[in-house]
Amino acid sequence: MNIAVAGPPIAPSVNPQTPRATTIAIVAMGGEGGGVLADWIVDLAEHAGYLAQTTSVPGVAQRTGSTVYYIEIFPKGAAVAANKAPILALMPVPGELDIVLASELMEAGRAIQRGMVTSDRTILIASTHRIYSMTEKTALGDGQVDAKSLIEGGQAAARDFVHNDFARIAEETGSVISAPLFGALAATRALPFERKEFEEAIKRGGVGIESSLAGFSAAFVAASQKPVLLDDRKASSRPAVGPQLQRLAAQIESDFPSPSHAILFAGIQRLADYQDVDYAAWYLDKLKPILGRETTYGNGSVALLSETARYLALWMSYEDVTRVADLKTRDTRFARVHQESRANANQLVQIKEFLHPGVEEISDMLPASLGRWLLNSGWTRRWIERFTRKGRIVHSTSLWGFLQLYGLAALRPWRRRSLRFEEEHRRIDAWLAQIPVLAQESYALAVELAECPRIVKGYGETQVRGRKSFDALMAALPKLRGRTDAAGYLKKLREAALAEDSGEKLQEELRKLAEA
Numbered sequence: 001m002n003i004a005v006a007g008p009p010i011a012p013s014v015n016p017q018t019p020r021a022t023t024i025a026i027v028a029m030g031g032e033g034g035g036v037l038a039d040w041i042v043d044l045a046e047h048a049g050y051l052a053q054t055t056s057v058p059g060v061a062q063r064t065g066s067t068v069y070y071i072e073i074f075p076k077g078a079a080v081a082a083n084k085a086p087i088l089a090l091m092p093v094p095g096e097l098d099i100v101l102a103s104e105l106m107e108a109g110r111a112i113q114r115g116m117v118t119s120d121r122t123i124l125i126a127s128t129h130r131i132y133s134m135t136e137k138t139a140l141g142d143g144q145v146d147a148k149s150l151i152e153g154g155q156a157a158a159r160d161f162v163h164n165d166f167a168r169i170a171e172e173t174g175s176v177i178s179a180p181l182f183g184a185l186a187a188t189r190a191l192p193f194e195r196k197e198f199e200e201a202i203k204r205g206g207v208g209i210e211s212s213l214a215g216f217s218a219a220f221v222a223a224s225q226k227p228v229l230l231d232d233r234k235a236s237s238r239p240a241v242g243p244q245l246q247r248l249a250a251q252i253e254s255d256f257p258s259p260s261h262a263i264l265f266a267g268i269q270r271l272a273d274y275q276d277v278d279y280a281a282w283y284l285d286k287l288k289p290i291l292g293r294e295t296t297y298g299n300g301s302v303a304l305l306s307e308t309a310r311y312l313a314l315w316m317s318y319e320d321v322t323r324v325a326d327l328k329t330r331d332t333r334f335a336r337v338h339q340e341s342r343a344n345a346n347q348l349v350q351i352k353e354f355l356h357p358g359v360e361e362i363s364d365m366l367p368a369s370l371g372r373w374l375l376n377s378g379w380t381r382r383w384i385e386r387f388t389r390k391g392r393i394v395h396s397t398s399l400w401g402f403l404q405l406y407g408l409a410a411l412r413p414w415r416r417r418s419l420r421f422e423e424e425h426r427r428i429d430a431w432l433a434q435i436p437v438l439a440q441e442s443y444a445l446a447v448e449l450a451e452c453p454r455i456v457k458g459y460g461e462t463q464v465r466g467r468k469s470f471d472a473l474m475a476a477l478p479k480l481r482g483r484t485d486a487a488g489y490l491k492k493l494r495e496a497a498l499a500e501d502s503g504e505k506l507q508e509e510l511r512k513l514a515e516a
Contacts, residue, residue, distance in 0.1 A: 019074070019075060020074075021072040021073060021074040021086060021088055021089075022072070022073050022074075022098050022099070022191065023070075023071075023072055023089075023092065023093075023096055023097045023098050023099070024041060024070070024071040024072070024073075024097070024098065024099040024100075024101070025068060025069070025070055025071075025092045025097050025099070025100045025101070025111070025116055026038055026068070026069040026070075026071070026100075026101045026102075026103075026181075027066060027067075027068055027069075027100070027101070027102050027103065027107045027108070027110065027111050027116075028066065028067060028069070028101075028102075028103035028104075028107065028177075028178075029066050029067075029103060029104065029107070029131065032103045032176065032177050032178065033176040033177060033178030033179075034056075034067055034069050034103065034178065035056065035067075035069065036176070036178045036205065036207075037069070037101070037178035037181055037182055038054045038056070038069040038071055039054070039205065040178075040182055040198075040201045040202060040205060041054070041071050041073075041182075041185075041191075041201075042054050042071060042073075043201045043204055043205070044191075044193055044197055044198060044200075044201040045073040045191075045193075047197070047200070047201070047204075048192075048193055048197060049075075049076050049077070050073045050074060050075055050076055051073065051074045051075075051076050051086060051088070052071065052072065052073040052074070053071070053072055053088050054069060054070065054071045055069070055070050055090045055091070056068070056069045056070070057070070057091065066107060066110075068092065070089075070090070070091060070092045072088040072089060073191075074086045074088065092116060094114060094115030094116060095115055095118050095121075097116050097117070097118070097121070097122050098121060098122065098123065098190070099122070099123050099125070099185070099190050099191075100116050100117055100122055100123070100124050100125070100158075101125045101126070101181050101184075101185065102124070102125070102126040102127065103127055103177050103178075103181065104126075104127055104129060104130065104131050104167075105126060105127065105128050105129065105130055105147055105150050105151070105163075106130065106131070106145065106150070107126070108124060108126035108150065108154055108163075109145070109150045109153060109154075111124070112124075112153055112154065112157045112158075117154075117157045117158050118157070118158075118159070119156070119157060119158065119159055120159060121159055122157075122158050122159055123158065123159060123160045123161075123162070123188055123190045124154055124157070124158035124160070124161045124162070124163075125162045125163075125181060125184045125185060125188065125223075126154060126161070126162070126163045127163070127164070127165060127166035127167050127177060127180070127181070128147065128151065128163050128164060128165050128166075129165050129166075129167035129168065130144070130147060132144060151163060160188065162184050162187070162188055162223050164184070164219070164222045164223060164225075166180035166181055166184065166219055166222070167180075169215055169218045169219050169222060170215050172218070173211055173214035173215040173218055174211040174214070174215075175208065175211040175212050175214060175215030175216075176208070176212075176215075178212075179202070179208075179211070179212040179213075179214075179215035179216045179219070180215045180216065180218065180219030180222075181219070182198060182202070182212075182216055182219075183198075183215065183216035183217060183218065183219030183220040183222075183223065184219045184220070184222070184223035185198075186198040186216070186220055187219070187220045187221075187223035187224050188223065195220065198216065199213060199216065202216060241265065241268070241269060244272070244277050245268055245269065245272055245277065245280065248268045248277070248280055248281055248284060249265065249268070251284060252264045252265065252268070252284070255291070256287075256291060256305070257294075257302050257305070259301075259302040259306065260302050260305050260306045260309060263306050263309045263310050263313075264284070264287075264309055266313070267280070267283055267309055267310075267312070267313035268280040268281075268283065268284070270313055270317055271283050271313060271316055271317055274316070274317040274323065275317075275412065275415065275416075279316070283312065283313060283316060286312060286428075286432060287305065287308065287309055287312065289432070289435075289436050290304060290305055290308045290309075290432070290435060290436065291305055292436070293435070293436045293439035293440070293446070294439075296439075297439045297440065297443050297446075298443065299443060303447050304435070304439060304443065304446055304447050304450060307447055307450040307451050308432075308435060308450040311450060311451065311452075311453040311454060312428070312432070312453075314453070314454075315424070315428055315453050315456070316424075316425075316428065318420070318424050319458075319459050320361075320364055320365070320415070320418075320420050321357060321361055321364070321365055321408055322365065322408055322409060322411045322412050322415055325405040325406070325407075325408035325409040326409035326412065328353060328396055328405050329396065329402060329405045329406050329409055334351075334397075337349060337351060348397075349397065350395060350397050350398075351395070351396045351397045352393050352394070352395055352396075353393065353394045353395075353396050353401070353405070354391060354392075354393055355391060355392055355393075355394055356388070356391030356392075357388055357391075358385075358388055358460075359374065359375070359381050359384050359385055359388065360375070362374070362384065362388070363375050363419055364418060364419055364420035365411065365418055365419075365420070366418065366419060367414075367417050367418065367419070368417065368418065368419045368421075368422045370419075371418065371419030371420075372419060427467075427470075430474070431449075431452070431453065431474070434449060434474070434477065435449055435450055438477075438481070441481065441482075442486060442487060444487035445480070445481075445486045445487040445490060447487070448487050448490040448491050448494070449477070449490065451494065452470060452473050452474075452490075452494055453470065454494075454498070455469050455470055455473075455494060455497045455498055456469075456470050462501065465501055465503060466497075468503065469497040469503055469506055470497075472497075472503075472506060472507075472510060473490070473493055473494065473497065476490075476493060476510060476513060477490075479513055479514070480513075489513070492509060493506060493509050493510070493513075496508070496509045
């Protein structure tokens, strides 16, 4: 791993007879303090007797909008000696950058893609945290870009690559990521200035001095150390759980193999939060037949138990109106929105929720028999559709709007009697019943079936389409059983269902299966 450490200043490899400017690019998203970082660098250079200028080029990225800040600094003494004013560029030129600072790992990847980073010249400084792009968020399957590949790309592309989770440092010190990036820049000694001069630039800025200095100092140390990657972190075998879950935690440790503990602990915490402790205990009971098959037919990977536990927990915590209302009325949610809006303590933040419940969502909340009656009653359904066709806006920060959502969230104890609960658990039980049977025939096929619920996600029409694809996979199982390539073919069908939301690729693969 190529990590720059504090040491002698890294001087640009130029002919001393023809001095040139040091070129710096900052690629950052909106609200991350990229402009402040650029101003600090300019102020630092000017107070040290250099000529400096900065420009910014705003752009529209797939996240909150990204901006490229470009800085050039030139030794004033060289200009005086030559009796000529330097010509400083306004835009970064690919292949001509000494330093690139990226506020996020994907931004570093984009800088490499644009040719800003070169292996013979550029020092790349990047935060390894991720803010997912829209395409990553909306992908039906796992659409996230591999962070490890981005880091490897940075190591290959740059002369020196300094990377660490500078966003975490900013959060821990109460600063903005610009301060840790400034500290990392100082640690590399890529600029001919001392640490004290960097800190004086922050003080002259006059805003958030204490927190910025704290972030600067922590990053100065972190940039000189090997970053701790996610794979290197040792997860605790006994995650902290509340007192009400201690009994279930002890059951997990005594009855289930240790490689599955992390998922199981996350599962009971999620389901207890979603419904109650008894619901979490029911989750473990549902997994006992899978545990038996894992013990008998497993290959030591515990993949069948782990994957079933993962998707069972997600499925049992399906999103309904009650869950959405519960999440929207939590104190943590209001605090998060207030923080993300960057409002100060004296400012009010109003939140408007756009709700568009249809007849299906309303019937899902009702007791099973009443919900089925509503769906099958023509005149009642048409009457309700008149009032739900356009949706409505609820001000959750107003008393009346909050009480409406709070009332819906208070229906959680009645969820077990609802039509949606009955239908979801009927599907869950049908899926779970197939897994132990398949495990006896093919462990690999059972594992692939355990992962199939991942195609059911979201809500509304998205969830309906996913449910239809899942039902199609379940219907195809009898045709797959007994085939030597059954596991691989089911995986192929699942990936086809996740490839696009129209279902055309899945139908094409199912036709091929029928013909075969």
